[in-house]
Amino acid sequence: MANPARHIFFAAACAVAIAVTLFFPLRVAAQDLAPPQGEVLLTINGAISMHNDAEAARFDRAMLETLETVTIETSTIWTEGVQSFTGVPLVALMQAVGARGDSLRATAINDYAIEIPRSDWVEGGPIVAYLNNGKPMSVREKGPLWVIYPYDTNPKYQGEVIYSRSIWQLDRITVE
Amino acid sequence: MIPIRQDNTKEAGTTGTPWRRTGATVLTLIFCLGLVSGMALLVLRELDDLSQANSDNLQWSLAQADVEFLRFQLELERARDDPTRLDQVRRRFDIFYSRMTTLERGTVFERLRADPTFDHPRTHLRSFLDSTVPLIDGSDVALFDALPQLARDTRHIADDVRTFSLSGLSAFAQISDERRQHLVQTLLMMAVVLAVLLAGLALLTVSFFRLAKLSQTRAREVQRTAGRLRTIIETALDAIVVTDAEGRIREFNPAARRIFGYTREEARHRSAIDLLFPSDLAESLRDGPLRFLDSARAPEAHEKQIEITAVDRFGRRFPAEISIDLAEDDSGRLFVAYIRDISRRKAAEEGLTVARDRALAGERAKAEFLAVMSHEMRTPLNGLLGSMQLMRDHRLDQRQSELLDRMQSSGRLLLGLVNDVLDLAKFEAGKMRPESRPFSLTRLLDGVVETMAPLAAQNHDRLSWRWVGPPQDAAEGDARRLRQVLLNLAGNAVKFTQGGTVEIEAELLRDGHAVEFRVIDSGIGIAEADLERIFSDFETLDSSYARQAGGTGLGLGIARRLTEMMGGEIGAESEPGEGSLFWLRVPLDPSTEPLPARAVRSTPRPELAPLDLLVVEDNEINRFVAREMLEADGHRVTEASDGRAGVEWAEAQHFDAILMDISMPVMDGTQATQRIRAGSGPCARVPIIAVTAHALPEELARFREAGMTDSISKPIDRAELTEALARVASGELPAAPVVTIRPAPTDPLIDTDQLSTLWAGLGAEASAHLMQSFLAELDEAIPALAATPPDRPDLGPLAHKCAGSCATFGAVALRRALGQVELATKQGTPVAPADLAALNDLWARSRLALEAWHRAA
Structure with a gap:
């Protein structure tokens, strides 16, 4: 004959164990990003809540591709003709890293740096493009990442300030 | 009429120019405004361009090319010492490559690329890049080996990079200069246009100000005119009534109130015809003289002034004179009527007419009386003179013969006077006409001398006549009147000369187409002052003259009239105490016709067979x-x-x-x-x-x-x-001239001259009225007369009365018939009932003729 109290205790202990076991790994997964597998294209640090390296979130191409994808058809003042750019909306990227700051500082491979205020992190706003006309961009072609605003569809994005924010050969972002 | 319309047209004429000017200004301003808008659009676009700044930071981009080239060069040097830095070389090259691509491809650098100073180093750089790419993309070993060569190449190309970026900078400086210039130009142009616009606005303001002043002045003028007009209307003596097109009273001035007795409030909105004219006449006015009111048309010239009977509020009817016309104002058509009470004038006119008619009738009656009397006096005189002639057939003793002589001369004198008066009456009636027939001047003058001889002998005067200059016997003219005048002149001369000479001279004038007669006496003469007067009627200078002349004083007056009638002249010259000369010039054409044989009075009476x-x-x-x-x-x-x-x-x-x-x-x-x-x-x-x-x-x-x-x-x-x-x-007379047998000309029924005189004298209205009563009277009287038994004693007076009326209205045929009835009753001759009955028919025809004449008149 089984002791009912022992049964209840055991069940409870099992439940707690299961709950703890289940809950803890879930918490870790929500807070941190998976580490990049390929060549790191973009490093984000500063006021962010998601990391996959000490105080930083590093992204390879595959990680970027898993995020929300938007394609913008527009002309730019640096290229000829209408181009198609595909990439992660800046707002989605900032959400993905849990950015808390009011602006971000973007820096290029050639150390060109500019600030993009939080007001630009909106739907229909700029994207961090990783494809130009469906193809990855080399450094010679201002790749691998290029911040592109939808210049043609929104006239407010036709200005010197926006053009200066359209940073190419982007490789670092610091949220401030 | 109130001159509303005229004023309007005048104003339109004078305001035309300012309005046109303002219109032009407005148009110009609109044009300027358009221009400014266009400019503003341009400037906005410029601003837009500036704000869009699709140039990025061009200078920075260019300078960056330099920097990135230097960093590439630096990396090359470093890599020669440290082969692990080859990746860095590649990265720097890529960055520089990317920069060059941007400069080569970017739309903002299009203009730079067209510049040869920019393009030349660019091609050098491009060939360097293209030749370097295989090395960069090649293996590390190859790249490492190529490093010294690359370093040399980059040193060679450094100048091109420098030139490239510098020329880009200067080109951009030029471009932005141009753009600034362009903007300045646009702004300048806009400023000019704005200035023009401002000037235009100022002009417009001035123009509006002037217009405002003009309209103010005009408004004051209109006010003044209206004020004056109101005063004129208020103070007018005539009633002024203004009605709308329907004839309803709009205005009623004080004179109208006085004349008609209504206040303005009572009269307003009432029908003028119903209010101001007798109700029994209203219909006939609407159909008659005021018929234009109904059709609301302008009265024609003859309808503008009418005489009419009006009535005031107390029922007093009075003749009124109306002057009416159509006026138009904003509220439609108006009739403006001036109404004048002319009862006093009418009364005065009627009085005058009556007085004149009376005077005329009196005058006519006198003239007629004179004519009738002198004519009537001739008949008994003729009887007397004839009887005296017959008395000479009987045996008379000396004394009786003398008495008979005196009676005969008195009778002849009397006949002469009567004839004078009759002549004058004929002159007055305008019935004298000169005749023209051939006669012998010699015989005429012989006759005059012969006639006057007894009187001359009585006064112991020598009387004779003679030709002065060449004689001419046969003449054509009015011998009877000429004889009358000469007898008068000779008679006067003989009368006023005692124991002297009276000579008649005859002289041809104007190549025998006129004759001057001069009667020269050696008598008492006439004072200078009296010479003109003696040719007037009834002029007998003084009592002594009149007594000596023993005449009516008509003689010379008649002589003058006769002479004038013949187209001649008469005059006198005289010296008191030495005699007078009366001259007479008459146009007398020489006659070509043979003169009738001279009747010889002195020939013994031919023995005639009893006839x-x-x-x-x-x-x-x-x-x-x-x-x-x-x-x-x-x-x-x-x-x-x-x-x-x-x-x-x-x-x-x-x-x-x-x-x-x-x-x-x-x-x-x-x-x-x-x-x-x-x-x-x-x-x-x-x-x-x-x-x-x-x-x-x-x-x-x-x-x-x-x-x-x-x-x-x-x-x-x-x-x-x-x-x-x-x-x-002797059978000398053609016993029966061949006459064309034709019916006797029917007597005219009515004497239209008489009717016209009557109408002219009394006026159409009064005459027509009288005529109506005349017709009514005779309509009654004639049948009564026709039915009267011929032996009734009142037949004569009745006929006489009707005849009088007929005479007045020119019913001459009926008057004659009535006159015969009257005469017959006076003479006691019975009148045939058929003759009386015939009066009915005669009256009916006369009546028709009268009415026909009246209609035509």
């Missing part, structure tokens, strides 16, 4: 005288008392000749002659001698036309009568 004669004469005395004269010569005489009796005798019996008086009751001499000639009786072709006092030439012609063969004058002169009968006996 059977018919004397037709209404006057008993004349008849008696004629019978006595003729029977004394042994003729057999039958008497007829009027034309009809004469015709009856002539149809019944043969006579050798008929003496026919002209004016007779029942049937006059002319008619009787026509009847006799037209018939086939025994006397149809015997000579008929007219016995007439009126011997006007056209009358003589008329007698001859009627079938008379000869004429003698009345009173009958025994010698003349004997001569005429001698011509009959």
